[in-house]
Amino acid sequence: VIRRALWWAALAAILAWSLGPALWQVLTALKPDAQITRVPTVYLPHPPTWDHVATLWERKPFGRYLWNSAWIGAWATLLCVAFAAPAAAMTARLASRWRNRILLGLLFVSAFPPVLLLFPLYEGVRALGWINHPVALIVPYAALNLPLATWVLESAFRTLPRELDEAASLDGLRPLRRLLRIHMPLAMPAVSTTAILVFIFCWNEFMLGLTFMTKDSAKTVTAGIASVGGASIYEIPWGQLAAATVIATLPLVLLVLLFQRRIVSGLTRGAVKG
């Protein structure tokens, strides 16, 4: 009985720790200013107010930030999966020696610290006149997530029986058709898992968004939030910042709650097989 109680206590502690910081932002976002800066801390807002959300929306093009993140994330995800899928389908059918080489190479590429690529990418984006244009982020996001996408897709395609391929090519299906008609539909769970993961990573990216998007109307939500700060750093509008963080994370909270299983299987598929 004691062990059971201890276990429940541990579970409660874990849930509180995981949820606490995000929940605290929600509470802060709904508190009137006077309660935000009261000592000792006021925990529950009374009464809750929507002022911070309203002011935030007036001061910053927040709807625009959200739209930019969604648009860029969607295109980058599409591009990434479209490019990773053929590579994964091919790799899955290689002899294991070559397959492992390709997979290790991809792993190597994804281990580069992002800051290593930052400046050359910035140069390239500038030279092409892409500053403040969504393409400036779409292309690097697709590229940076390509190794992960290929890994997850490859491990799914590999489980499809080889006979399918042979039957399909006897039917005269070219490789690309084979991919679209057979591999992708049969591995749909893995494809959607990959897409969800890539989209999450794009939405959360910060460094490139911060440097490639200088105009307010072009910013993604993560970079936009960093610019919400007040007139001087001494009067940071904590209520508005909290509102901003809640709004920026809400779409992801929904994604995780809806696709929890998928995300778990995608992440572990890539990592555990060693």
Added chain:
Amino acid sequence: VTARGLWRERSLLLLPAGTLLTVAVLVPVLRVLGLSLSFVMLRGGIETRWAGLAQFVRLWQDSRFLTALGNTIVFTTASVLLEMVLGVAFALVLHRVFRGRGPARAVVMLPWALPTAVMALAWAWIFNDSFGVANDLLERAGLIRQPLAWLGGPASAMASLVIADVWKTAPFVMLIALAGLQTIPTQVLEAARGVVLPLLAPALLVALAFRAIQAYGAFDLIYVMTGGGPGGSTETISLYAFSNYFRYLDFGYGSAIAVMGAILLGLLALAGSTLARLRRGA
């Protein structure tokens, strides 16, 4: 299909991904290597002059770089170690079958999916010296008498960063550990708790490698939460390189910092994998 036809098919399938990686990763890596061996001047555009290893010599005489390197290592070691411990503990608790396990796992995973740059603001607010809830909770618990200036002192600022990073990434370790636990038969788990860790070791090693690489390159959290302060005490290699690029406009030196960071990471990885292999052999 003939052998040549097969070869052509395969190259065609690999082409899009190969092109994208070449354009957006390989070429930039070569470019940053080139820049790190150059003096770069701004005259309308960027002008480069061969510098040999001059930038790298300068690195090792630059105390700010050495501090940043030390900070990077401290941050990486502390957060990865804590994450591994916490992640495995989470997994052991959540491995048990109970009603609501699915939703509970979703909640525990949430921190991992939330944008780091955004949650860094949340943590800065939690650790705020005058109004932060961290101080309030600790005071109520009687652990501190006066509010701490968490982000105001070198050690406590680093500790705050580590806490925030552990919060975000322990769920990742948990997921890997859970997947590893699933491959262990229940009888084994119940019979001998002591053997769990050795059985989990391969999966955990992968998680460790992933996390170490990510923590080493961390940028978002530190940039937003402390900006590398106070007084450079939490500045990491990534942040120092970033400052050289976009604040001091010293592109050659910034490149050298980024390249040296990557080289040291490679050496660490090599040392780590050799160590792992030796222990397995022994």
